[in-house]
């Protein structure tokens with residue numbers, strides 16, 4: 001089971017985009033509700049020829065949009081010679097099946113589109129395995145549809161998955177394959193954990209954020225790594241790590257990673273766990289957001305949801321409001337600063353605000369509490385007194401000549417201690 005060779009399958013498909021708007025989304029209506037889906041579709045290689053929005057009180061459990069609207073879509077699809085219909089929400093397997101029956105064209109949902117983009121973008125072995133796993137997780141509950149509906153759907157968006165040749169594939173094979181991929185990715189994850197652990201002497205910072213917010217551009221501004229920057233969604237699928245020198249001449253490790261998007265399918269996040277290992281272990285997160293986007297709040301919120309899913313919601317996080325050079329209305333800056341307390345305004349492109357960002361990183365690192373064990377001679381009264389004053393002592397033991405403290409101490413203070421006293425021994429403890 002291999003990812004299809006995308007150089008042949010990306011043909012410019014004619015796509016109709018559709019979305020049902022129900023409460024509370026109708027009230028909170030964006031100016032262009034299908035703008036992001038349209039960018040995603042174009043990224044996947046489609047030509048968007050028409051968009052349809054249906055306002056309705058409830059999402060239809062059988063057809064997502066109303067049945068009548070689906071019949072209308074069928075006529076439009078024939079008239080406009082569409083190849084594919086793309087829904088902005090995630091559909092149930094039954095909804096896809098029912099819609100395809102009426103419309104008689106390939107219907108794909110948001111997750112399938114994102115998976116498709118990931119499949120075209122995956123370059124490294126690990127990224128490919130991760131995408132393949134996510135595709136299989138997506139396919140599994142839909143195998144029945146694949147059996148009955150796939151025969152008339154050849155090539156193009158949504159068939160780059162392992163599904164297209166899989167009419168003969170049954171649930172058992174898919175499950176076994178999922179198991180096997182998880183095992184292989186688990187091994188990669190363990191290896192990655194070891195690499196991350198071996199770098200523990202460095203403080204680590206992970207760049208996260210909505211897709212296209214400027215994460216890789218920021219990575220390039222902070223380190224000498226050459227990360228790929230593109231005005232495309234999901235340009236980065238792999239983690240890159242580089243060294244950044246702070247003003248206090250401390251070196252830290254910074255990693256760039258895959259972007260997030262709203263309604264990101266859960267299994268995609270979990271498939272990318274190995275790639276996101278750096279994020280899960282980072283001391284600080286830089287959450288990059290595009291200040292020039294009218295959807296900035298929603299994008300920050302979507303990223304926070306994914307961070308929560310990764311168990312990172314409590315990590316010290318700096319909200320990095322990027323692309324200030326592209327902002328037209330500067331009056332929003334005070335409002336944003338008020339809303340996002342720990343934020344900093346920058347332009348990764350012009351490097352405006354980069355020194356201030358580095359300064360902020362240094363400050364947070366210095367304030368970070370370390371869990372350590374310090375042992376010193378019993379005679380070192382001055383050190384013992386300063387420890388009592390400046391650290392939170394959790395435990396204290398003594399043998400004939402030495403005292404051992406288990407304590408929490410600020411990184412900044414520990415550096416000072418090390419300079420002042422040479423008879424202490426320090427061991428960092430895992431909290």
Ligand SMILES: Nc1nc2c(ncn2[C@@H]2O[C@H](COP(=O)(O)OP(=O)(O)OP(=O)(O)O)[C@@H](O)[C@H]2O)c(=O)[nH]1
Nearest residue numbers: 211212213214215216217230234235236259348349
């Ligand atoms: N005007 C302006 N454009 C920027 C800035 N930072 C990034 N960009 C542009 O935004 C686009 C996306 O930048 P990337 O750095 O690739 O964004 P990313 O967050 O890594 O995107 P993905 O990896 O696709 O999630 C590119 O066209 C960049 O040139 C900035 O400070 N100002």
Ligand SMILES: [Mg+2]
Nearest residue numbers: 215216235236
């Ligand atoms: Mg990137």
